[in-house]
Structures are given as structure tokens and as C-alpha cells.
Amino acid sequence: MYGLGIAKSLGVTMRHFVVTYLDDLKWFLQGGFGNRYTPEALPERQSPRARGIFTIQYPKEQPPLPERFRVFPFHVVDPETGKSTCTACGMCARVCPPQCIWVRRGKDPDTGRPAKEPEAFFIDVSICMSCGLCVESCPFDAIKMDQDFEVAAYERYDSFLWGLDKLMKPQAHDIALHPSDYARDQGD
Secondary structure, three states: OOHHHHHHHHHHHHHHHHHHHHHHHHHHHOOOHHHHHOOOHHHHHHOOOOOOOOOOOOOOOOOOOOOOOOOOEEEEEOOOOOOEOOOOOOHHHHHOOOOOEEEEEEEOOOOOOEEEEEEEEEEEOOOOOOOOHHHHHOOOOOEEEOOOOOOOOOOOOOOOEEOHHHHEEEHHHHHHHOHHHHHHHHHO
8 A cells, every 4th residue: 555654754743743742841840841841951952862853943952062072272371371372483384284274473572583483373274174183283282173163254354363372372271172182181
């Protein structure tokens, strides 16, 4: 019978439709609809064992990102001095495959010799491929990968060429993003 396959597929669709509302009713009885999007409930609702259809109401609700998720690099600010921990060695610019990092070393005003801080540091994030090689090659752990992926803009050239003012973030930001990496580094 030709209509039997269509009837079975519609039955599967209707079962998922009904189970979705029954699951929502379960979450509503446990504490309201807001309870189903808590950090404790999201892993259960996004797991393969979840029942029904699951949709995140983005951007109001966002799924939890894995700790190793990476987008663009940022500079770690030393909490004691308030300056970037970068020494302008240029290793990050040398290993960058798309060559989207530019570093210019500053000069010491008293002696005229090169200073151990960048005078200018730019990353063109429109070219960056988020590989993380700059983070791996930095001998001073001055660069880390961020998880901020919402960086849309109407024009490309001025908005996506980030200087030190846009790249510098406190060390607490890095610790919040990568707690297990920080704990491993402190144990060494």
C-alpha cells in the first residue's frame, strides 16, 4: 500500500509534536518556562536523550559554549601593571598563516633602544582563521583565544582591524573562559 509509508511518517512527526508540548508541560510544572533554559537544564535538553523538538530562542537564550571553543585572539592585561603582557617579540606575526597580525616594537625614550612593549599591535579579524597558532607560539602567554563570535559590522576595513585598545582584556576574563587550562597552568 502506497499510503502506509506517508501515514507512518506523519505519525512520527505528530508524535514529536505532542511529546514536545508534554516535555514543556513537565518543565512548566517544575518551576515555570524560564526553568527549562537554566544552565543546569540546557545540557539535558540538548542531549541525544532529549524528548521532542528543542529550539533555542537565540539571541535571548544562548547555548553553553565548550571551554575549548575559540574565535579571535585577545591580549591578556597584567593585573599588577594594567598593561599588556606582550613584549613585541613578533612570534605571533611570524607563525600566523594568513599574516593578519602586525606588531611594531616601541622605543625607549631615554636610550632610544627597542623597548619590550608594542608601540602598535593590530589583528585583522576579517582575515583571521581562528587557528590559535599565535597563542601556541607566544612565549609569554600574552595572547589567548576569546569566545565572542558576535562581531558583525556594516563595513569591513575599519571595524575588523583591531588595535590594542580593542584587544586588551583582563586576566580574569581568560580565567572565566578557560578555567581548566588556568588550573593546569597553576599546578605546574
